[in-house]
Amino acid sequence: MHVSYEQAEKAIAAAIAEANKIGTQMCIAVVDSGADLKAFTRMNGAWVGSIDIALKKAKTACFFGMNTGQIGQLSQPGGPLYGIEHSNDGLITFPGGVPIVDEDGVLIGAIGVSGSSVENDHQVAKAGVDVIGLADLPSHPWRT
Amino acid sequence: MHVSYEQAEKAIAAAIAEANKIGTQMCIAVVDSGADLKAFTRMNGAWVGSIDIALKKAKTACFFGMNTGQIGQLSQPGGPLYGIEHSNDGLITFPGGVPIVDEDGVLIGAIGVSGSSVENDHQVAKAGVDVIGLADLPSHPWRT
Amino acid sequence: MHVSYEQAEKAIAAAIAEANKIGTQMCIAVVDSGADLKAFTRMNGAWVGSIDIALKKAKTACFFGMNTGQIGQLSQPGGPLYGIEHSNDGLITFPGGVPIVDEDGVLIGAIGVSGSSVENDHQVAKAGVDVIGLADLPSHPWRT
Amino acid sequence: MHVSYEQAEKAIAAAIAEANKIGTQMCIAVVDSGADLKAFTRMNGAWVGSIDIALKKAKTACFFGMNTGQIGQLSQPGGPLYGIEHSNDGLITFPGGVPIVDEDGVLIGAIGVSGSSVENDHQVAKAGVDVIGLADLPSHPWRT
Numbered sequence: 001m002h003v004s005y006e007q008a009e010k011a012i013a014a015a016i017a018e019a020n021k022i023g024t025q026m027c028i029a030v031v032d033s034g035a036d037l038k039a040f041t042r043m044n045g046a047w048v049g050s051i052d053i054a055l056k057k058a059k060t061a062c063f064f065g066m067n068t069g070q071i072g073q074l075s076q077p078g079g080p081l082y083g084i085e086h087s088n089d090g091l092i093t094f095p096g097g098v099p100i101v102d103e104d105g106v107l108i109g110a111i112g113v114s115g116s117s118v119e120n121d122h123q124v125a126k127a128g129v130d131v132i133g134l135a136d137l138p139s140h141p142w143r144t
Numbered sequence: 145m146h147v148s149y150e151q152a153e154k155a156i157a158a159a160i161a162e163a164n165k166i167g168t169q170m171c172i173a174v175v176d177s178g179a180d181l182k183a184f185t186r187m188n189g190a191w192v193g194s195i196d197i198a199l200k201k202a203k204t205a206c207f208f209g210m211n212t213g214q215i216g217q218l219s220q221p222g223g224p225l226y227g228i229e230h231s232n233d234g235l236i237t238f239p240g241g242v243p244i245v246d247e248d249g250v251l252i253g254a255i256g257v258s259g260s261s262v263e264n265d266h267q268v269a270k271a272g273v274d275v276i277g278l279a280d281l282p283s284h285p286w287r288t
Numbered sequence: 289m290h291v292s293y294e295q296a297e298k299a300i301a302a303a304i305a306e307a308n309k310i311g312t313q314m315c316i317a318v319v320d321s322g323a324d325l326k327a328f329t330r331m332n333g334a335w336v337g338s339i340d341i342a343l344k345k346a347k348t349a350c351f352f353g354m355n356t357g358q359i360g361q362l363s364q365p366g367g368p369l370y371g372i373e374h375s376n377d378g379l380i381t382f383p384g385g386v387p388i389v390d391e392d393g394v395l396i397g398a399i400g401v402s403g404s405s406v407e408n409d410h411q412v413a414k415a416g417v418d419v420i421g422l423a424d425l426p427s428h429p430w431r432t
Numbered sequence: 433m434h435v436s437y438e439q440a441e442k443a444i445a446a447a448i449a450e451a452n453k454i455g456t457q458m459c460i461a462v463v464d465s466g467a468d469l470k471a472f473t474r475m476n477g478a479w480v481g482s483i484d485i486a487l488k489k490a491k492t493a494c495f496f497g498m499n500t501g502q503i504g505q506l507s508q509p510g511g512p513l514y515g516i517e518h519s520n521d522g523l524i525t526f527p528g529g530v531p532i533v534d535e536d537g538v539l540i541g542a543i544g545v546s547g548s549s550v551e552n553d554h555q556v557a558k559a560g561v562d563v564i565g566l567a568d569l570p571s572h573p574w575r576t
Binding site: 296 | 473
């Protein structure tokens with residue numbers, strides 16, 4: 001299953017509302033379960049450099065079905081996934097990418113947010129997921 | 145000047161309405177005057193391969209301030225710009241990319257559409273531009 | 289707004305003067321507010337490997353509206369932006385890239401310098417910015 | 433031998449003068465005999481898409497020691513070098529790239545110009561070469 005355009009639109013609107021609430025300017029990307037871009041928005045005043053980071057966070061979260069920050073904990077020097085960022089034409093492994101899972105625990109896509117602190121980025125991504133993701137993230141979300 | 149998020153949203157909505165009218169599924173990209181992505185939407189059922197084509201059409205139209213199809217007429221074998229597609233990490237030079245110009249004749253961005261015939265792609269891109277572009281395309285649109 | 293060619297030329301001349309004063313050979317790049325190259329100079333004897341570093345420093349400073357060294361402090365192992373260098377076709381996050389801001393606090397471009405120690409690189413970049421940048425760097429420089 | 437910074441500056445000034453004379457806005461790149469960037473200028477109003485084309489024309493002219501348009505005649509469909517543009521991270525093989533040769537017939541660099549018709553591009557590149565190139569282009573310019 002893939003996130004629909006209507007879901008992506010709804011998630012982006014919720015993410016923008018959250019970004020406005022905390023006074024930040026964000027880039028927000030939504031990919032489907034194939035990690036292919038479904039929708040994207042750059043708020044006025046958001047950094048140009050955040051475009052690619054938001055896209056890569058969404059892809060990274062989808063590629064491995066986990067929050068980007070979790071991968072970043074494993075990719076530090078000495079860690080088991082050190083250097084994983086070199087794969088897949090570049091991953092971003094700090095917080096701000098969150099998978100989207102439907103009511104059956106199936107991975108339907110992911111959201112990536114960039115433009116502020118990584119805490120704010122994650123909070124805004126989570127706000128987007130919350131309006132369309134119907135289940136909590138299982139340990140290994142399936143993709144169909 | 146750059147296209148604003150509000151303008152990009154309006155253009156995409158108009159493009160989707162036009163795509164629905166002619167029964168096609170499109171990818172629609174809006175870039176600002178620096179050819180940096182502002183907004184993107186993939187309609188349900190649109191080809192995954194059209195994502196990159198829509199992005200590259202928008203960039204191509206912005207890079208040279210002209211409709212992508214015009215460049216394609218010059219880049220045919222034997223033509224003066226044969227092989228220009230090898231520049232800028234890949235250009236797309238068939239129709240579907242249209243620049244956006246404001247009331248002062250200044251280039252503020254471009255729209256790229258992919259998903260159907262090139263005639264349909266151009267028609268949908270034009271429908272998007274028409275709701276936010278305030279002047280016809282001059283011979284050399286300035287970017288400031 | 290974008291840095292003009294005349295401004296870029298003036299900044300590069302000032303940067304070269306500073307480089308000569310401290311006896312270094314530098315690559316100096318100026319990009320506009322879309323991170324697109326406006327002007328570049330490689331002084332005689334400067335490292336060939338510094339060409340790409342100067343270009344990437346200018347882009348990095350423009351992408352995020354801050355000195356490249358500031359980003360590098362956040363991208364160390366264990367830091368919140370660890371691995372950000374993998375985005376945007378490669379960032380350079382050590383000192384030598386400085387944004388250019390006009391009298392209204394608007395980001396109009398950036399300068400990137402490479403060829404000596406990072407302290408010297410930053411000093412030469414700053415000398416370039418000082419002759420055309422009209423305001424100090426705000427916390428979030430706007431780009432229009 | 434490599435083109436010096438002073439020569440590159442002189443060539444770009446002559447190219448800009450020629451561009452102004454014919455009323456065009458150009459990107460002008462100068463590379464040394466290793467095809468590494470020495471100097472670059474984007475005139476105000478020049479297309480953003482011409483940045484990369486000027487850079488690639490300069491590299492292409494240097495890589496093979498001939499005018500880019502000569503290579504383009506050989507790279508047409510059915511021609512002996514069909515598809516050569518896929519090499520070297522992208523070549524541009526239409527006119528506007530011209531090698532620079534010193535008084536001994538040695539290749540010291542090349543100029544690439546983009547921003548107008550290919551005839552104008554070549555004319556402006558030639559004007560740049562003429563003030564620093566001291567000999568006509570031999571059939572195979574040597575590089576030392």
